[in-house]
Amino acid sequence: MAEINGCELPEELYYLLDKHVWARPMDGGVIRVGITSVAAKLSGGSLAAVTVSARKLGKEVPQGKSVATLESSKYVGPVPSPITGTLLHGNDALVGDPNLAVTDPYGEGWVADLQVEAFDPAGLVTGEEGIAAYREFLESEGVSCD
DSSP states (O other), X not given: OEEETTEEEOTTSEEEGGGTEEEEEOGGGEEEEEEOHHHHHHTTSOEEEEEEOGGGTTSEEOTTSEEEEEEEXXXXXXXXXXXXXXXXXXXXXXXXXXXXXXXSTTTTTOOEEEEOSSOOOTTOBOHXXXXXHHHHHHHHHTOOOO
């Protein structure tokens, strides 16, 4: 796991940098998505709710369009999808404890699963190059998780 300005970023994930969301290919064409530790910090660090859009279940969500909404005392905003795919379901664990998205954003705090025909990482960054690009982006924006 890489650390940039106090923000943890796993190298194996695919990131949509400017939206602070990630994608992880799973079995059977399922792509798990979630927010980064950067998004958790920017949201205020304590979430009141993470709500997956029920009206989008079973429908295609284009890359960059919202799959869920984050709500904290300081912020209400979308969780953009890092990829284009059909929204299967949200993470039920977030209903009972939305702060899982803050305390474990890459594990139990994932946000939603999408179905794709074939995973296309266009527009996403990953690995060492992805971490270097994220570092450059965070430094240019003056973002820190400390």
